[in-house]
Amino acid sequence: MGTEQSLQRFREFRERLNERILQEGDRTTKRFFSLDSFAYQEGALTVREKELLGLTASAVLRCNDCIAYHLIRCAEEGVEDDAIKEALSVSLIVGGSIVIPHLRYAYDLLDQIHQENSPP
Amino acid sequence: MGTEQSLQRFREFRERLNERILQEGDRTTKRFFSLDSFAYQEGALTVREKELLGLTASAVLRCNDCIAYHLIRCAEEGVEDDAIKEALSVSLIVGGSIVIPHLRYAYDLLDQIHQENSPP
Amino acid sequence: MGTEQSLQRFREFRERLNERILQEGDRTTKRFFSLDSFAYQEGALTVREKELLGLTASAVLRCNDCIAYHLIRCAEEGVEDDAIKEALSVSLIVGGSIVIPHLRYAYDLLDQIHQENSPP
Amino acid sequence: MGTEQSLQRFREFRERLNERILQEGDRTTKRFFSLDSFAYQEGALTVREKELLGLTASAVLRCNDCIAYHLIRCAEEGVEDDAIKEALSVSLIVGGSIVIPHLRYAYDLLDQIHQENSPP
Amino acid sequence: MGTEQSLQRFREFRERLNERILQEGDRTTKRFFSLDSFAYQEGALTVREKELLGLTASAVLRCNDCIAYHLIRCAEEGVEDDAIKEALSVSLIVGGSIVIPHLRYAYDLLDQIHQENSPP
């Protein structure tokens, strides 16, 4: 909500709780988690294209954690910053100014991702 | 936003601000707050059933504070964890992966609620 | 959109298109359809309770087709009108006046469902 | 959904079903309907100002029936077309291109309202 | 709303009302319409990629008219059905079962688009 969020903290919380959900969740939840991974595998669309779709969907639905996840995945897939920014601008046009706080969040997180990946 | 939130802090802020709204809010707001309490009283549905409906509605609408409130109320009404987790899994199926960050939040909060209630 | 919709037409279109999606859809879509059915099976919650959760989720997310589906399922499970109306009123309180058009739709559909089930 | 809707049909269905809901609905629903009317009465804001707020809220939440209702009320309160169009343009900027189909609906309905009110 | 909608009727209404909005709308609205076209032009992402993003955004935000528009554009850009269906399945996973009625709508419309384009 208008303040920076540590990339590290997001990942730690996400991994710890996902693990717990996979242990203690009901069967529907576990099957959904499995299907969620399956959905982004290469098919008629490449993984890169699907991650950009996931990022756009997350941005128009205005979910910072989902934006964080797909930004990390886009970086892992080698999607260039210009492509990410255009996906975010399509999200901005479709979703309107209510998306702007999430654009700020995404640009800030993109910096954090690059800093992690740059040699000291 | 991918990080833990203290149950205690949520309650303190909620109570302090609700009190202020009831003092300084306009009449529409005050009447809505009163109706909001009324809606969850026993009728054709039990309080337990209504709180599970409130939890599901909060989860698909992706509001962490509303999830926290209805989780606390469910615990007070003695709803078992398995029932809560199934209500959350229906929310996940209806609302999709965008609900997952709120599932993580709910599972983490459920732990905090149990820790408060367990004897030292 | 403020006008009646034939229960019959909804069912015919839904069944015809669902069949096509199950034939021509990709594997993710097919697995999701299967999981969607699985999620409403009896567990810690009864089928009746889960259908009321599905109805509430559909109402606050304001999807008439989903409301129609869960109303039909509630009727099949023998959920009484009073219980349905209270689930809709929780949806109204959580989701606000923007839910009202869907309340009108649901009350109208409930009539059509009863007319179908009543002997001539 | 991209096609004209008769102003007359909207009104007829709305009035008939609202009446039924007020007869057969549970107490929460009836109290909400009463509060919903109360909220738009003159206070620190004029009725005109509140109807423009209602129209904007309806447009960004993308509910055609709610847009129809507030357009009719705006016309009754004598709000000029230019003011209505600017309220809709704020909605468009906040809510993005996903609001455009509802803008088309609103402009079309505004015509129907004027035709009703113009002498033959 | 669970029933077919003529592709032809959508297009006719869309074009007629867009024209009126561009004539009678305020300046903010006109500038937004221009920017909306600009956003889908080729840049770091191709037009094809941007249209798939627009389709996904429309599906998770559950707007049939926006789905119709981007399906038509995808077909014009030569996007294959398999790619379209995978974009819709990512939308389904992100947005959940509430997206299913819009999946039915999209599959039905895709047929209508192919029928128009096939020689008699």
Add this chain to the structure above:
Amino acid sequence: MGTEQSLQRFREFRERLNERILQEGDRTTKRFFSLDSFAYQEGALTVREKELLGLTASAVLRCNDCIAYHLIRCAEEGVEDDAIKEALSVSLIVGGSIVIPHLRYAYDLLDQIHQENSPP
């Protein structure tokens, strides 16, 4: 998220990131930012009226950062607290109890704004 947020931190983050987006964003994003400012200029509606529309739209769409921005702008335009509270109560009625956490946020922020503006 149920906890106070410093007005100062919101402003600092917002300004720093907006500046970066205006430097590094693609052309669509820059044009949207410019149009977003343009939309709130005086026309058939006053700036005060448009800011109240922006506040209401932000509240029903449940975006704390957008609420913060429009509350600050309302205060700058001299909108009285009573008018702001009525705009929020219309938002509450339209959007339902899911808006309540954002009402708490708004009331708390309004205090912070007044404290900044009051002489020591």
